[in-house]
Amino acid sequence: MHASGKNAGLGLAVVSAFAFGGSGVAAKPLIEAGLDPLHMVWLRVGGAALVLSPLAWRHRDLLRRKPLLLAGFGLVAVAGVQAFYFASLSRIPVGVALLLEYLGPALLLGWIRFVQRKPVTRAAAAGAALAVVGLACVVEVWSGLSLDPLGVLLGIAAACCQAFYFVFADQGTDGEDVPDPLGVIAYGMLIGALVMTVIARPWEIDWSVLAGQALMDGTVVPAPVLLGWVVLVATVFAYLTGVVSVRSLSPQVAGVVACLEAVVATVFAWILLGEHLSAPQVAGGALVLAGAFVAQSARSARKSRAEASAVAARSAGAGPEKAEDADPILLDRGAGTT
Numbered sequence: 001m002h003a004s005g006k007n008a009g010l011g012l013a014v015v016s017a018f019a020f021g022g023s024g025v026a027a028k029p030l031i032e033a034g035l036d037p038l039h040m041v042w043l044r045v046g047g048a049a050l051v052l053s054p055l056a057w058r059h060r061d062l063l064r065r066k067p068l069l070l071a072g073f074g075l076v077a078v079a080g081v082q083a084f085y086f087a088s089l090s091r092i093p094v095g096v097a098l099l100l101e102y103l104g105p106a107l108l109l110g111w112i113r114f115v116q117r118k119p120v121t122r123a124a125a126a127g128a129a130l131a132v133v134g135l136a137c138v139v140e141v142w143s144g145l146s147l148d149p150l151g152v153l154l155g156i157a158a159a160c161c162q163a164f165y166f167v168f169a170d171q172g173t174d175g176e177d178v179p180d181p182l183g184v185i186a187y188g189m190l191i192g193a194l195v196m197t198v199i200a201r202p203w204e205i206d207w208s209v210l211a212g213q214a215l216m217d218g219t220v221v222p223a224p225v226l227l228g229w230v231v232l233v234a235t236v237f238a239y240l241t242g243v244v245s246v247r248s249l250s251p252q253v254a255g256v257v258a259c260l261e262a263v264v265a266t267v268f269a270w271i272l273l274g275e276h277l278s279a280p281q282v283a284g285g286a287l288v289l290a291g292a293f294v295a296q297s298a299r300s301a302r303k304s305r306a307e308a309s310a311v312a313a314r315s316a317g318a319g320p321e322k323a324e325d326a327d328p329i330l331l332d333r334g335a336g337t338t
Helices: 003-021 023-032 037-058 067-089 094-101 104-115 122-138 149-170 181-200 207-211 223-249 251-258 260-273 279-315 320-325
Strands: 213-216 219-222
Touching: 003 023, 003 223, 003 251, 003 260, 023 037, 023 067, 023 094, 023 213, 023 223, 023 260, 037 067, 037 181, 037 223, 067 094, 067 149, 067 181, 094 122, 094 149, 094 260, 094 279, 104 122, 104 149, 104 279, 122 279, 149 181, 149 223, 181 223, 207 223, 213 223, 219 223, 223 251, 251 260, 260 279
Parallel strands: none
Antiparallel strands: 213 219
């Protein structure tokens, strides 16, 4: 990929991280005002599905070509991530919920090593271990898990789903029948909305909450404004820019940049919601992000060296097949592709 394309992808990944990072601080006041977390998820996903429905019609051939990809993206990368994340932040601070979710990059390495049975470098394993140590600090295990245990478990479940978000976002990009990312997102939202309709039972929503106002650290904000931000900015815009960036960068690089979401959300929660983390939790959050970065960039560096070796082999007269045989990682474009 040309440098300009990579720079554009990097820019989109950063923008996506900032958009995703604002979801919790906008949703939590609505939840605290009386909206059930699952209802919040349904409104978010259902609203996004409504906005993106014209794209679904335009790419309706994907239903025939990539049904399993669409189902996986909708069930796990949309419904799973959102349901577990919102359920966790209803019990623990926004920043902690996102830090738990961003164990996803480390879990992605576990998928590569133990499910795909591909080698993982020592540096990558060290990054995963660093993230786990950071998690221990975030939940303050020395004080007997001072955070709500169920909230922590829900955050870890969100991390598992988040890891597969990068897997599904990059799925099929190496073949000839490459699915349009916009169509994948649109159908992912539609499928996610259908799943959440069964789980959330939206007919029980207290619509009076959405017609009223909510409090953000003492500041009164109209509920429709918060819901509009969650749907349009933190969902539609965030997913569009995020999936396109994965296609441009590969899952492991996009995963590193996406860790900015946790930092953005923590800062937003501090400024807008008045949520403060203790010093050990801040340090633990830094370790989680550092571990995710080390784990993902280690694999990216290895891939870059393999590509350089392949170029050198071709320059020396080796055929394309020989060049790829020099290192099997060349056959694996993305960390999570299957």
